[in-house]
Amino acid sequence: MAKTKFLVSRYDAARDTKPYLQEFRLEIPQGATLLDCINLIKWTQDGTLTYRMSCRSAICGSCSMKVNGHARLACKTQAADVVIDGAVTIEPMGNLPLIRDLAVDLEPFFDSIDRVKPYLVPDESRQWKREMLQSHDDYRKIEDASTCIMCASCWSDCNVLEVDPRFLGPAALAKAQRFVHDSRDSDTIGRIEFLSRVTGMWDCTHCAECATRCPTDAKPLFRIKELRTAAMTHKITNNNGARHVLAFRESVGGTVPGIGGGMLNENYIPVRSVGFFNLDGILSIIPVGVRMIIRGKNPPILPHIIDKFGEVRAMFRRFNDYRKEYRK
Ligand code: SF4
Ligand code: SF4
Ligand code: FES
Known part of the structure; x- marks a missing residue:
């Protein structure tokens, strides 16, 4: 059986200015997990390779690493399944400070x-x-x-x-x-x-x-x-995120007269989201609005009403009825 190329990220702060990929070659034993392969590399080729593992049963959560660019548990991944064109790339998890090789600061x-x-x-x-x-x-x-x-x-x-x-x-x-x-x-x-x-x-x-x-x-x-x-x-809606959701509903569902008609009113949504009386919030979105006008991306002042607005309203009504029924 052909050997697979394992490109493993290496980094030792005492020696390296930045991480680099080191190539190892290994014949993947039948049924081996990715962690089995990394262990084989450590035990037979380079004992300095550093990573975390414990249970080997997808329970302890310690062997997560990036495999071909995305995080996976090495012990829950069949090695043969992640080989692309004869190679697999293994890197440390993202969004965490790197300590050494595949070990990060959690x-x-x-x-x-x-x-x-x-x-x-x-x-x-x-x-x-x-x-x-x-x-x-x-x-x-x-x-x-x-x-x-x-x-x-x-x-x-x-x-x-x-x-x-x-x-x-x-x-x-x-x-x-x-x-x-x-x-x-x-x-x-x-x-x-x-x-x-x-x-x-x-x-x-x-x-x-x-x-x-x-x-x-x-x-x-x-x-x-x-x-x-x-x-x-629980009506905890005094924040931009919750107001944004309400703004969508009011605009698409047309639940506030003159605001929307089956589609987003992009003049209304930002202001409603930051809060009508939130002067700082409104001032903070003005530069975005100005940039949109300069680039000709500003939405029309008067909201457009789609042809099948009646159907959108009917969907909102049915959804509201469903919610009432569901909460009984
Ligand atoms: S991916 Fe996140 S949520 Fe899922 S088990 Fe791991 S830490 Fe928990
Ligand atoms: S942005 Fe949201 S959905 Fe995307 S990974 Fe983060 S928490 Fe998950
Ligand atoms: S070694 Fe425990 S989850 Fe992989």
């Missing part, structure tokens, strides 16, 4: 988890005589988020973190959903208010990388959607 990731209070806040006013039980239905609301193994794959590939390291990040938001929806927790509103701040749930851009890369059912993007639904349900 402090920013764990700090983000700490920020969402990853523990139950019980109602102290109640006299607990026994452990707090949950129904199966209540548990189902937190079951998916509970499967997170803290591997940081989602963090590695999150587009928002790449441009704003203050963002809470997908795993912390998934962890937060697990407590916001926990029937035994007493701090639901406080949690949602915290998560609604800048750098919280509304800063996610729905790129879906986290859900694609997550090796468990935690799938942060879906948890973030559940958090946003909780924010709207």
Whole structure:
């Protein structure tokens, strides 16, 4: 069997100014995982190769690394499945400071988890005589988020973190959903208010990388959607993100007379999103508006109404009826 080319990122701060790819050749044993192959390289070719691993069973979350550009658990990846044109490229996770070779500093990731209070806040006013039980239905609301193994794959590939390291990040938001929806927790509103701040749930851009890369059912993007639904349900809407959602509904659904008609009113949405009485917010978006006018990209002042607006309205009505029915 032909040997596969393993291009592995190497970096030693004492010697290198920046990471580089080192080539190793290995015949992939039948059924071997990528971690098996990396171990073989370390044990038979270069004992200095540095990376993290422990369980080899996709449980401990320590072997996440970038494989051909995207984060994966090395122990949950069949090596043969990731070979492209006879080669596989292995690099450290993204959005985290590099320590050595494939090992990164996970402090920013764990700090983000700490920020969402990853523990139950019980109602102290109640006299607990026994452990707090949950129904199966209540548990189902937190079951998916509970499967997170803290591997940081989602963090590695999150587009928002790449441009704003203050963002809470997908795993912390998934962890937060697990407590916001926990029937035994007493701090639901406080949690949602915290998560609604800048750098919280509304800063996610729905790129879906986290859900694609997550090796468990935690799938942060879906948890973030559940958090946003909780924010709207609890009417915690005094922030740009929630107002933006309301603006879309008002514009597309035409629920505010004269504002929209089946499509986005792009004059209304930015102002509604920052808040009509938020002078600083409005001043902050004026330069964008001016640039749009200069480049001829400004939308028409009077909103256009689409031909089949009646059908859009009917969809909104049906959705509202469904919501009322669902909440009974
Ligand atoms: S969906 Fe949101 S949280 Fe997930 S990776 Fe994209 S921007 Fe980050
Ligand atoms: S949410 Fe998924 S990808 Fe992110 S740390 Fe948890 S298990 Fe890993
Ligand atoms: S070694 Fe534990 S998850 Fe891969």
